[in-house]
Amino acid sequence: MKATDYLFILKNRFLKKDNVLLILIISFIFVAIFSCITMINFVSVFRSSMLSSDMGRTLIIDKPKSDDDLIKIKELKNVEVIESNKYLMGVEIYVPEFNKPKAEGMIELLPLLKENDVKIIKGSKIQNAGDIICPKNLYPHSLYTGNIYNYETNYFGSYLLKANNLIGSSITAENENEKIALKIVGTFENKILNGAAACYISKTDFNKFKEDIEYCSNDECYEYSSLMLRVDDYNNLVVLEKELKDLGYNSIRNYTFDEEILSSLSYIPLFVGSIVMIISMLIIYSFFKKKIRNNQYQYGVLKSVGYTNFNIKIIAILEGGFITTISILWSVVLYFISYHIVANNYLQELSYNNFTVPVPYAYIALFVFVVFIYIFLIINYLSSKSLNACIQKLFEGE
Amino acid sequence: MIIENIEKIYSTSTEKVIGITNFSYSFEKGKFYAIMGHSGSGKSTLIRILGLMDNATSGKYVINGKDVSKLSDKELSNIRMENIGFIFQDYYLDQNLKAYENVMLPMLINKKIDRSDRKNKAIDLLNNIGLGDRVNHYPKELSGGEQQRVCITRALANNPDYLLGDEPTGNLDEENEIKVLETLKNLSLNGKCVIVVSHSNEVKNYADEVLFIKNGKLVVENEGN
Numbered sequence: 194m195k196a197t198d199y200l201f202i203l204k205n206r207f208l209k210k211d212n213v214l215l216i217l218i219i220s221f222i223f224v225a226i227f228s229c230i231t232m233i234n235f236v237s238v239f240r241s242s243m244l245s246s247d248m249g250r251t252l253i254i255d256k257p258k259s260d261d262d263l264i265k266i267k268e269l270k271n272v273e274v275i276e277s278n279k280y281l282m283g284v285e286i287y288v289p290e291f292n293k294p295k296a297e298g299m300i301e302l303l304p305l306l307k308e309n310d311v312k313i314i315k316g317s318k319i320q321n322a323g324d325i326i327c328p329k330n331l332y333p334h335s336l337y338t339g340n341i342y343n344y345e346t347n348y349f350g351s352y353l354l355k356a357n358n359l360i361g362s363s364i365t366a367e368n369e370n371e372k373i374a375l376k377i378v379g380t381f382e383n384k385i386l387n388g389a390a391a392c393y394i395s396k397t398d399f400n401k402f403k404e405d406i407e408y409c410s411n412d413e414c415y416e417y418s419s420l421m422l423r424v425d426d427y428n429n430l431v432v433l434e435k436e437l438k439d440l441g442y443n444s445i446r447n448y449t450f451d452e453e454i455l456s457s458l459s460y461i462p463l464f465v466g467s468i469v470m471i472i473s474m475l476i477i478y479s480f481f482k483k484k485i486r487n488n489q490y491q492y493g494v495l496k497s498v499g500y501t502n503f504n505i506k507i508i509a510i511l512e513g514g515f516i517t518t519i520s521i522l523w524s525v526v527l528y529f530i531s532y533h534i535v536a537n538n539y540l541q542e543l544s545y546n547n548f549t550v551p552v553p554y555a556y557i558a559l560f561v562f563v564v565f566i567y568i569f570l571i572i573n574y575l576s577s578k579s580l581n582a583c584i585q586k587l588f589e590g591e
Numbered sequence: 592m593i594i595e596n597i598e599k600i601y602s603t604s605t606e607k608v609i610g611i612t613n614f615s616y617s618f619e620k621g622k623f624y625a626i627m628g629h630s631g632s633g634k635s636t637l638i639r640i641l642g643l644m645d646n647a648t649s650g651k652y653v654i655n656g657k658d659v660s661k662l663s664d665k666e667l668s669n670i671r672m673e674n675i676g677f678i679f680q681d682y683y684l685d686q687n688l689k690a691y692e693n694v695m696l697p698m699l700i701n702k703k704i705d706r707s708d709r710k711n712k713a714i715d716l717l718n719n720i721g722l723g724d725r726v727n728h729y730p731k732e733l734s735g736g737e738q739q740r741v742c743i744t745r746a747l748a749n750n751p752d753y754l755l756g757d758e759p760t761g762n763l764d765e766e767n768e769i770k771v772l773e774t775l776k777n778l779s780l781n782g783k784c785v786i787v788v789s790h791s792n793e794v795k796n797y798a799d800e801v802l803f804i805k806n807g808k809l810v811v812e813n814e815g816n
C-alpha cells in the first residue's frame with residue numbers, strides 16, 4: 194500500500210470531533226508540561242548565572258589587620274580582583290542627552306576593575322580619562338525609584354538605545370557630586386545580571402562620582418575599609434572561603450541563595466509537572482483505547498477484505514501519529530504565545546538585567562520524542578489486542 | 592472449498608467449548624448454499640474458518656487447490672483479498688467514506704487493479720447492483736437495504752469466487768431481504784459460490800443446498816427449492 198492509499202482511508206477521520214477534542218486537551222496539557230520544564234530549567238540556569246556573574250563570584254572581608262595579612266590575601270590563588278569595597282556597587286547618574294519618555298536618562302556607572310570584564314564589540318576600550326563604554330543594548334532608565342520597583346516601565350524592549358550608533362558622541366554625567374562630560378568610545382555585549390543601564394568608566398573617573406566615605410553616624414564618618422575579592426570561577430568560591438578562614442577572616446558572599454527556596458522553586462514545578470505528566474499519559478492511553486475499540490469493526494472489515502495485520506497497524510499508528518503531531522505543533526504555538534506574553538509583561542526586571550528566561554529547547558524536544566515513542570507503543574499494543582478481538586466482533590450479530 | 596474433518600475448539604480459561612466438530616463438506620462455484628441452525632450451533636464459526644478469519648483446531652481445508660493450514664498472515668490475507676468476499680449483518684460500512692469509496696477499500700491492496708481504474712470500477716459495480724444514483728452518498732444517508740447492497744458490492748470489489756454472508760438479511764425487512772437474496776442468487780448463477788447463514792425460511796427458496804448444523808455438527812443437508 195502506498196501513502197496515498199492510507200491517506201484515502203484516513204482523510205475524513207483526522208478532523209472528526211473526538212480527535213479535535215483530544216488535540217485540544219493534549220495540547221493544553223503539553224503547554225502545562227512545557228511550562229514546568231521551563232521553570233525547572235530556569236531555576237538551575239538562574240542559579241548558575243547568578244553565581245558566575247561578577248557579583249556572584251565576589252566575597253567581602255573585613256579590613257586586613259596588617260599589611261602582612263594583605264600580602265597573604267593577595268597571594269591567594271584564583272583571586273582575580275582585590276579592591277576596596279567602594280568599587281562593589283556603581284553609582285546612578287543622570288544623562289540629560291538620554292532623557293526621553295519611558296527612558297528618563299538614568300544610567301549606572303561601574304568601575305572597570307579588570308580589562309576583560311567586558312568584551313568590546315565595537316569601538317575601543319577605555320583609554321583616556323572621560324571615556325565610557327556602554328552595553329550595545331542600552332536602556333537609560335532606572336527600574337527603581339529609591340528601592341521601589343517601577344511597574345510603570347512596561348515598554349522595555351522598544352525603548353532600548355542601540356549604543357553602537359552612539360559611539361563617538363558626548364554625554365553629560367550628573368550626580369550630586371559632579372557634572373562631567375564623558376565620551377562613548379565603545380560598546381560591549383550586555384552582561385547577564387548587569388543592568389541594561391550599566392556602563393563602565395575607569396576607576397579614576399569613578400572616584401570623581403563616588404566618595405570614599407561609606408557612612409556617617411553621630412557626626413563621625415567612616416571610609417570604606419572592607420575588601421572585595423573576586424574569584425575567577427565560582428566553583429573555587431568554597432576553597433577561597435576556607436583559605437580566608439584559615440587566615441582568620443570570615444567572608445560574606447555578595448549573593449547568598451536561600452537554597453531551600455531555590456530548590457522548592459524547582460521542586461514545585463517538578464512535582465506539578467510529574468503529576469500532569471502521569472495524568473496526561475493516562476488520558477492519552479484511555480482515549481486511544483476507546484478510539485481503537487471504536488475502530489475495531491473497521492479493522493475487522495479491512496482484515497476481511499485482505500488487509501494484513503501490518504497494514505491495519507499502520508493505519509492505527511498513522512491516525513494516532515497525526516493526532517499527536519497536530520497536538521504537539523499546536524501546543525508549541527500556544528507555549529510560545531504564552532511565553533512571550535509572560536516574558537514581555539512579567540519578566541521586565543529580569544530582562545532589564547539582561548537575563549532572559551531560556552526556552553529549554555533540548556528538554557522540550559526530548560519530551561516530545563518520549564511522547565511519540567509512548568504513543569507509538571500504546572497504539573501498537575492496543576491495535577494488536579484489537580486485531581484479535583475484531584474478528585469475533587464482526588460475527589456477533591444475531 | 593473443501594473442508595475435511597474440521598474441528599474448532601475454543602479454550603476459555605474455565606472450559607473448552609466446541610465451535611464445530613467433525614465437519615466435512617465441499618462447496619462449489621456456481622452454487623448458493625444456505626446454512627441454518629440454532630443460535631450457538633456453530634454457524635459463525637464455520638463462516639470464520641471458511642473465510643480464513645480464524646483457523647481450525649484440526650482438520651484440512653483446501654481452497655482453490657491450496658491447503659491453508661500452513662500459510663502466514665500475509666498469504667492468508669492475500670487469499671482473502673483475491674478469493675473471498677464477506678457480507679455482514681450490520682454492513683460495517685466506513686461512515687467516513689462515500690459509498691463508492693467504501694467499495695474502493697478492498698481495491699487499494701489489489702495490485703491487479705490500476706490506481707486510476709479504481710473509482711470507475713467501484714461506480715460500475717454500484718451501477719450493476721442498482722445503486723448508480725447513490726455512489727456519492729455517505730452510509731448514514733442510505734437505507735438498510737441500500738447499505739447492505741453497498742456491503743455486497745464491497746465484497747465483490749476484487750471479484751472473488753466465494754461470497755460468505757453471516758445473517759446478511761438479519762436486519763432487513765421482507766422486501767429488502769428478497770432484493771438481497773435475489774442479488775446473491777444472480778451472483779451464484781454467474782459462477783460465484785455463495786454461502787449464507789440465515790434464520791429465515793425465505794433463503795430456502797433461493798438455496799441450491801441447505802445445511803443444518805446442530806451442536807457444531809452437520810446434521811442434514813438437503814436440496815433447496
Ligand SMILES: Nc1ncnc2c1ncn2[C@@H]1O[C@H](COP(=O)(O)OP(=O)(O)O)[C@@H](O)[C@H]1O
Pocket residue numbers: 585591601602603608609610611628629630631632633634635636637
Ligand atoms: N471466541 C469464542 N470463545 C469461546 N467460545 C466461542 C467463541 N466463539 C464462539 N464460541 C462458542 O462456539 C459455539 C458456536 O458459536 P457460533 O459459531 O457463534 O454459533 P452461531 O453463529 O451458530 O450462533 C457457541 O457455543 C459459542 O458460545
Ligand SMILES: [Mg+2]
Pocket residue numbers: 588589590591634635636757
Ligand atoms: Mg452467529
